[in-house]
Amino acid sequence: MSHHGPSVTHEFNSFLQIDAPMLELARRYQDVLTRDAATFARIFYDYLFQFPVTSELLNTYQQEGGDLQALTNQQVAHLFSLVANADAPGYRAKQLYIGKVHYQRSISPSWIMGAYRLYHQYIHDIIQTSIDIADHDRATLADSLNKLLFRDMGMMLEGYWMTAAAVIDQEKTRIDELQQQISSLLKNLPQVIWSIDVINNRPIYISPTVRKISPIDMQLPIPCLAWTVQQDRPAVEAAWNKALAGSSTVVESRVHAPDDQIRWFKRTFHPFTDSTGRVMRIDGIMEEITDTIEARNRLQVLAETDALTALANRSQWYDRINNALTCVQSMRGKHVIVMLLDLNNFKHINDTLGHPVGDAVLKQVAHRLKHALREDDTVARLGGDEFAVLLPCEDEAVRPAQAVARKIQACFERPYQFDEHELFLGVSIGIASYPDHGKNTDVLVRRADAAMYKAKRDHLDYQFFEKSLEPTAPKSPWISRIKKGLSNQEFELHFQPKILLNDGRAAGVEALIRWNHPQHGMLMPDSFIPVAEKMRLINDVTDWVLMQALQHSRQWREQGIATPVAINISASSLQNRNFIRNVQAALEAADAMPDHIEIEITENTLMADIDQSAKVLKELSRIGVAIAIDDFGAGYSSLAYLKKLPIDHLKIDRSFVQDMDRNDNDATIVRTIIDLGHNLGIKSIAEGVERPAALAMLREMGCDAAQGYHISRPVPAVGINGWFMQYPAQRAAS
Incomplete structure (x- = not known):
């Protein structure tokens, strides 16, 4: 059914029982009812300023250059027009438009009804007191104007709510389109996104991507815990409990994927609280980081391993010395032994037969050293032909070091093979131990190095550090020279x-x-x-x-x-x-x-x-x-x-x-x-x-x-x- 045109006006007239004689009666007394419009304008103006919300709005209107008197006169003229023009052509369309404008200007329906109430009171006072109205017409005129007021207000509010409904429909369409975009975005994101109502232990939202992790439903309260590798579950549970306590948290863990592979995921938990601080829901993201973890592990291996020999490199060797020193400091009577090895005759082999032969020999040296020592000991290649050994925790210093030095020497008694070549090498070993020769890594390495050079110079199999080997810093003329x-x-x-x-x-x-x-x-x-x-x-x-x-x-x-x-x-x-x-x-x-x-x-x-x-x-x-x-x-x-x-x-x-x-x-x-x-x-x-x-x-x-x-x-x-x-x-x- 259409809500525009004369048929609707007729519908209003029928339901409100407005007939032609009523309209004629209102027109007959229109001069009486409207002659004192200026008085009503003043009453209406004062009325609007009684309320803080309308007063503030009107003050702002004036400050922005609006003519408040003209606005008041316009509103009064509209109210009086219902007496004179109640059945004029286009009256309903005008009312609908006025209702639309009121909505667009954020005028509250309660303000509109208040204005009509004020006008109703003013008109009825005139009807009851005016000597220009016949006594036998007063009741009928009052009833007519009541109905006309209801009709006028109804048409205006209809325009108001029709406009509101249209705006709501537009907003709903916009929200629907936005929801479709968000749904499509979430569906195509590689991350799993979810939101859990932790009070009622129910999911609010779970993105479809979860099926890529598991074909079964997400279990609650901790999403994906059942698919998490058993050893990693305590860390996930701890992160969840931290989120329940109100703190955002991140945890990395392994998950059993549908393809029977174990993959790494990063879970992020974000709690949301009510006004009392109670956690109501937890939003989360699961993002696969397998490639990142593997790259990190590869780099860690590369950062700690000598590329040629697969032994520990200088970085890892230093780290293990530091760890060993930290460990034995709380263990009375324990020793950490540091050994530096320098190969004799390697440079000649490398220079005469070439780098491929030298590399092959270094690999064989590494293999022999690794198999000669215990699993807890560390063998490292520091670079070139320089190797190192760490004995991390010994009851004494001298005898274990001597025993390992003899095992190392034994690795060089047999020749090394490369094609038809039999190559003989020797080794010079320098030894320093904690706490006898130093209490930090740099000192121990420096003193083992000094002992190694002494062994090399004096053609010894191995040499323990002695105080006489400590290098003395020469007086340097550089101090004054640099300043100058x-x-x-x-x-x-x-x-x-x-x-x-x-x-x-x-x-x-x-x-x-x-x-x-x-x-x-x-x-x-x-x-x-x-x-x-x-x-x-x-x-x-x-x-x-x-x-x-x-x-x-x-x-x-x-x-x-x-x-x-x-x-x-x-x-x-x-x-x-x-x-x-x-x-x-x-x-x-x-x-x-x-x-x-x-x-x-x-x-x-x-x-x-x-x-x-x-x-x-x-x-x-x-x-x-x-x-x-x-x-x-x-x-x-x-x-x-x-x-x-x-x-x-x-x-x-x-x-x-x-x-x-x-x-x-x-x-x-x-x-x-x-x-x-x-x-x-x-x-x-x-x-x-x-x-x-x-x-x-x-x-x-x-x-x-x-x-x-x-x-x-x-x-x-x-x-x-x-x-x-x-x-x-x-x-x-x-």
């Missing part, structure tokens, strides 16, 4: 550019210090930085580099070259309690923003004092300075810290990058580091790119940036302008 070099401005910075691999644009420069020594010429950092660190001058050097690098950066910005500068920082600088203050002072002096510099630290620097390193790095990140781990993969660090620390870049060590286009092991390590970084949200920068083939491989692997001689050698500060001007043309040509 700083004051005489003998130091200078060179800058090696970096490029982005996705589009080849310049990505920044790394500041590299040089010493233009009056007697020795241009000195590289290796010849004076270790001395500066030993003599506790490294903080002075670091502060100089910071100030100079940022001053150069300022000059470049003034010339239209905005590029961040990376600065290498030592462990001593991280221990300097004024370091953050010095960084901020250098930034302020150069009128530079924090993102104009990047701080580079090596893995070993990071791990030297992880608590202090974490504190400094977090503060640097807080003020906006980017952080890069330099020489990544060559030192030793825990992958767990990469997740916790604010690391922006991993700089892949040049030892892996230089020959990656010729060495599959190096290429695998590089790819794994890149993948690991991306999984953790960390960008990768390859150092030591020296050939086009390596650059192409890095680009294919998704490495973010690169630097090296193939891109540019380090450039003096005065030459950076020229490089930035020439590089775009070179890039276009290539």
Whole structure:
């Protein structure tokens, strides 16, 4: 049935019993009823200002330039029109429109009804008191106007609610479309998304992706617990209980998949509470992370294992010494024994017969050593022909060390075979033990190394450390010379550019210090930085580099070259309690923003004092300075810290990058580091790119940036302008 036109007006008239005589009677007295419109306008105006909500609305209307008197007169004219024009053509359409406008302007129905009530009272007062109305017409006129008021208000409210219904229909259509989009999105997401009502232990929502994990229904209250590997369930239950207590939590666990494979998933639990703090529901996400875990494990193996021999590498050996020392410190009378091995005659074999033969011999040496020692002992290859052994927990030091030394010597009594060659090697062994020869890893390794050189020099099978072997630091004239070099401005910075691999644009420069020594010429950092660190001058050097690098950066910005500068920082600088203050002072002096510099630290620097390193790095990140781990993969660090620390870049060590286009092991390590970084949200920068083939491989692997001689050698500060001007043309040509 249509709700427009004369038929509806007729319907209103029929139900309200409005007839022609009533309309005629209202018209006859219209002058009497409307003659004092100004008085009613004043009453109506005062009435609206009695209520805070309408008063505030009208004040705002006036402040925005509205004419309140005109608005009041318009409303009064409408109310009086129902007496004069109650049956005029288009009257109903007009009422519907007025109702629509009231809805659009957020005028409440209660306000509309209040206005009609006020008008009803005003009209009836006139009917009862006016001498111009015949007494016999008063009752009939009052009844007529009641019905007309009801009809007028009904038509207007009908327009009001028709508009509201149309808006609701539009909103419902929009919500339906949005729900369809969300449903499609959730259906296609690889993650399982769910919401659990924990009060009634029922699912509110479970995404269809759950079928990819298991064909059976999700079990409650802890989703997917039944499919979780038994050993991992306590961790999942603990995370769930933490969420029930009101804390968001994340847990990684293994799950039995429908294809009989075990896959890794990360569960995230987010609790939602009511106004009293009680947890009402828990929303969750399950995301498969099998590839991430496998990549992490591969990198962990690569980070801890020597690629050639599959023995522990330097990083893992150091970690195991640290762990052993921690363990025995609570066990009275226990000893940790550290042994360093150097092969005799290996260099001759490697030089004369070539690297393939040398590699084969090293593999055989590793095999013999591993099978000669106990399972709890650690055999490691530290690099080249240098091996190491750790005996982690012995009741005494001398006899176990002597017994193992004899077993090691026995490994070299038989010749090593390669094709038709029989190759004889010897071994020199240096031994140091805790607590007799040192109480930390660095001291024990250094003293075992001194003993090993004594054994090699004196042609001994093995040698225990003795106090006479402790190297003494010579008096160094470098202390005053370095200070003088700083004051005489003998130091200078060179800058090696970096490029982005996705589009080849310049990505920044790394500041590299040089010493233009009056007697020795241009000195590289290796010849004076270790001395500066030993003599506790490294903080002075670091502060100089910071100030100079940022001053150069300022000059470049003034010339239209905005590029961040990376600065290498030592462990001593991280221990300097004024370091953050010095960084901020250098930034302020150069009128530079924090993102104009990047701080580079090596893995070993990071791990030297992880608590202090974490504190400094977090503060640097807080003020906006980017952080890069330099020489990544060559030192030793825990992958767990990469997740916790604010690391922006991993700089892949040049030892892996230089020959990656010729060495599959190096290429695998590089790819794994890149993948690991991306999984953790960390960008990768390859150092030591020296050939086009390596650059192409890095680009294919998704490495973010690169630097090296193939891109540019380090450039003096005065030459950076020229490089930035020439590089775009070179890039276009290539």
